[in-house]
Structure formats: C-alpha cells, structure tokens
Amino acid sequence: MTKKVRVLRSRLAPRGYVMNMFGVLLTRNKEMxxxxxxxxELIHTAQMRELAYIPFYLIYIFEWLWRLITTRNFYRAYRTISFEREAYAHGHDRRYLRRRKRWAQWRRESTD
Ligand SMILES: [Zn+2]
Known part of the structure; x- marks a missing residue:
C-alpha cells in the first residue's frame, strides 16, 4: 500500500532530485x-514530524556541511547524512514505517 503524497512540479528542486517540504514533494520531473x-520520502516526513520540522532541516544542512568537509565529496556527503542513511536503508520496505522506532536515524541498527 502506498500512502497518498502530494507531488508538485517546482524549479526549487535540484535537477534529478526530489525536495520534501513539510511532507509535500517538489520535483522538476514527476516521472521520477x-x-x-x-x-x-515518507521516511523523511516521519523524521521531520519527530523533530517538529524546522530542526530537521537545520540538522540536515549542518550534517551535510560537516560531511562535505570530512568527505570532500558532494554525493558521499549527501548519502552519509544520518537521515538519508535510514531512508536509503529502508526505502524499499513499505512496511518499515509501521515498525520504525523513534529517532531511528540515530540508531545504528536502522542505518546499516
Ligand atoms: Zn532522502
């Protein structure tokens, strides 16, 4: 079962990426x-809700900048952000959100 999610076409989203703004997905290309x-993205929305939204974005940006300094690689910095590690580790599993634990992005067992 796929939950209904709002998807909007927007130039705010970087080419080839989807931006999740408070649970609404922005993309240049809806085909993707x-x-x-x-x-x-629903995993990210769960992470956001847990952090009351704004802190999610602040932590996301600071962690990305920190990882950019340590990895010196845009893509690797992005993929190793704790929020992305959890979302990539479980994006294929549609039942994951039903059993997801609080703060899962910072639990080792949820991000490996
Ligand atoms: Zn993501």
Whole structure:
C-alpha cells in the first residue's frame, strides 16, 4: 500500500532530485516519482514530524556541511547524512514505517 503524497512540479528542486517540504514533494520531473521514492520520502516526513520540522532541516544542512568537509565529496556527503542513511536503508520496505522506532536515524541498527 502506498500512502497518498502530494507531488508538485517546482524549479526549487535540484535537477534529478526530489525536495520534501513539510511532507509535500517538489520535483522538476514527476516521472521520477516511484513507489520506492515515495516510501523514501515518507521516511523523511516521519523524521521531520519527530523533530517538529524546522530542526530537521537545520540538522540536515549542518550534517551535510560537516560531511562535505570530512568527505570532500558532494554525493558521499549527501548519502552519509544520518537521515538519508535510514531512508536509503529502508526505502524499499513499505512496511518499515509501521515498525520504525523513534529517532531511528540515530540508531545504528536502522542505518546499516
Ligand atoms: Zn532522502
């Protein structure tokens, strides 16, 4: 079962990426929206809700900048952000959100 998610076409989203703004997905190309991607974004929405939204974005940006300094690689910095590690580890599993634990992005067992 795929939950219904609002998807809007927007130039705010970087080419080839989807931006999740408070649970609404922004993309330049709606064709790239797949069930696995929606599930990935629903994991981010759960992370956001848990952090009351704004802190999610602040932590996300600071962690990305920190990882950019330590990895010196845009893509690797992005993929190793704790929020992304959890979303990529479980994006294929549509039942994951039902058993997801609080603060899962910072639990080792949820991000490996
Ligand atoms: Zn993501």
């Amino acid at each position: 929206i797949t069930p696995a991607l929606i599930n990935h």
